[in-house]
Amino acid sequence: xxxxxxxxxxxxxxxxxxxxxxxxxxxxxxxxxxxxxxxxxxxxxxxxxxxxxxxxxxxxxxxxxxxxxxxxxxxxxxxxxxxxxxxxxxxxxxxxxxxxxxxxxxxxxxxxxxxxxxxxxxxxxxxxxxxxxxxxxxxxxxxxx
Numbered sequence: 001x002x003x004x005x006x007x008x009x010x011x012x013x014x015x016x017x018x019x020x021x022x023x024x025x026x027x028x029x030x031x032x033x034x035x036x037x038x039x040x041x042x043x044x045x046x047x048x049x050x051x052x053x054x055x056x057x058x059x060x061x062x063x064x065x066x067x068x069x070x071x072x073x074x075x076x077x078x079x080x081x082x083x084x085x086x087x088x089x090x091x092x093x094x095x096x097x098x099x100x101x102x103x104x105x106x107x108x109x110x111x112x113x114x115x116x117x118x119x120x121x122x123x124x125x126x127x128x129x130x131x132x133x134x135x136x137x138x139x140x141x142x143x144x145x
Contacts (some may be wrong), residue, residue, distance in 0.1 A: 015059040016139050022025035022051050023132050030125060044105070051098045056094065079141050087133035091132045096124040 002008045004016070029044030064071070064087060087140045100121060103113060116122050 002143070004095075006143045008139065012139065012143060015055060016136075017140060018051070018055055019132065019135055020053065022048050024129075026125070026128055033121070046101065049101060052094070052097070055123070056090070060090070079138075082134060082138050084103055086138050089127055089131040089134055093124060094128040095118060096120065102126060109145060 003010065003013045008016075025044050025048035029041050029048060032038075032041035032044060064083075071080055072082065075084075099114075100117065102108060103117060105122075
């Protein structure tokens with residue numbers, strides 16, 4: 001039963017709505033950073049990272065694992081390519097996000113610290129936008145078209 005009026009299961013609709021909310025958190029956090037309101041920026045971005053992790057572990061990773069045989073058997077199908085690009089971008093985005101939090105909150109040894117953290121944050125934002133885009137494309141490919 002789709003709440004968005006298409007072929008999507010309820011969980012997929014809820015995850016899409018959840019991802020839109022997370023993406024709005026990210027964009028709002030970015031806005032605060034541009035205004036140099038870094039404490040507020042940090043809270044919005046940390047919330048987005050935590051919610052994205054919840055979404056990953058509750059919806060996305062279990063779904064990918066359940067359908068892994070299909071991912072392997074139809075590896076070159078357009079929908080699977082969209083899925084795998086989304087997965088790869090999401091993993092990169094997640095790792096970068098967690099690193100940034102660790103970099104800002106923990107006393108990492110110097111050899112593990114990126115010096116240009118602002119550049120890394122902007123790169124992570126770009127990856128987040130791409131991940132969101134491919135996630136939306138995934139939803140449209142499988143449930144709307």
